[in-house]
Amino acid sequence: MALAANAITTVEKAKAWLRIDDTIGRDAISIYHDGTSVEVSATVEVTETTIIGESLAGAPANLSITFAAQTTVSAMVTAINAVAGWVAKALYHGDALTADMVPKASTACFLQAQLTKLRIEETRGLELIIDGVTAEIETFLDRGIASRTYTEDIFLEPGYRLEQVMLREPDISSLDGVRIDSLIAASIQYTGADAKATVEVTETGVVTRSWASGVEDEDVSLFADNVTLAAMKTAVETDASWSMTIGSAVDSTLPSDILQRDGARPCKARPVNLRGWEDYDGEYSLRPLEGGIDFRELYWPFSSTDRISTRVGLRRMQASYTAGFSTVPPDIEQVALEMIESEYERAGRDENILSETLGPYSYTLAGDLPQQLDWQQRIKRYSRDLI
DSSP, X not given: OOOOTTOSSOHHHHHHHHTOOSOOEEEEEEEEEOOTTOSSEEEEEEOSSEEEEEEESSSOOOEEEETTTSOBHHHHHHHHHTSTTEEEEEOSOTTSBGGGBOOEEEEEOBSGGGOEEEEEEOOHHXXXXXXXXXXXXXXXXXXXXXXXXXXXXXXXXXXXOOSEEEOXXXXXXXXXXXXXXXXXXXXXXXXXXXXXOEEEEOSSEEEEEEOGGGOOEEEEEETTTXXXXXXXXXXXXXXXXXXXXXOTXXXXXXXXXXXXXXXXXXXXXXXXEEEEEEEOOSOEEEETTTTEEEESOOSSOOOSSOSSOOOOOOXXXXXXXXXXXXXXXXXXXXXXXXXXXXXXXXXXXOHHHHHHHHOTTOOOOOSOOTTHHHHHXXXXXXXXXXX
């Protein structure tokens, strides 16, 4: 596994704080050459980016497999075993990252008698603690800390007097877009024999399913491959049992990914309407510290264009934005390091025991952390409630 992108501190800083040796090594892969077409010797080397294996004499089949190409231990083992004569076995978690492999000088590995073990800098347990501490602090402050992107839906009633919206996260560095749920972009219907046919809009495309004669027929029309509504219509209608109608007042050249994500719905008896997002083109201003948007136009409708003339009333808005600190405040990071130290000491400094105890992705921070009230007092000024 890898440390979560929103982690409050890094593994390197945590190790320095804990005074841990820079390399917490674990055997990750065993490797040797089985002698196929080789009469003399074979060697293996680990660089900063690559595992290199060389076999001498005969008809050599050499290795040169980069960590970028095979990012996990299990993937690397599979790639090594695919090269004639080379035999490898995973000795540690298969999802451990090859980028953490410890460099190793060229070492003999001819036949099983010279089996060589390649090591990895194992930080799995420490990463679990850091992620757990991050979650504990963010839960207490009721907000994200490290900068990241969000897509947030704001639910409204038709006819709502829109003056101000408060986004979930404060400290906004950029508001990338505001969209409104104002139109029915298209409708889809199944006309075949199956009465249970469904249509679904996922994050990646439109999925149609039917079970004629008891056999599932699933077609996925991707947004990436069908970038306009017109192209999506063509893709869906490749199967003659499906028809897609674009809204009469909707421009068919609009991007297909304006379609709102929705679960599977039956579409045999009647067409299923697919709602779409429209860019909000009215005026607004951002209050970045508290995460507020102030709108200039107070009533529906908002759009100043006639591109979509038939509206069904505002149901929700969607904002895409980046929020949080580009650099984590020192006092928050200090608190995080102290909490990490407490948890690490409780785990007994044994990384193997730590991993077995917590298990992958199952870390839960203890509720009886030392000086809990103290750390809360020290960072409560960053709380969402006080902004």
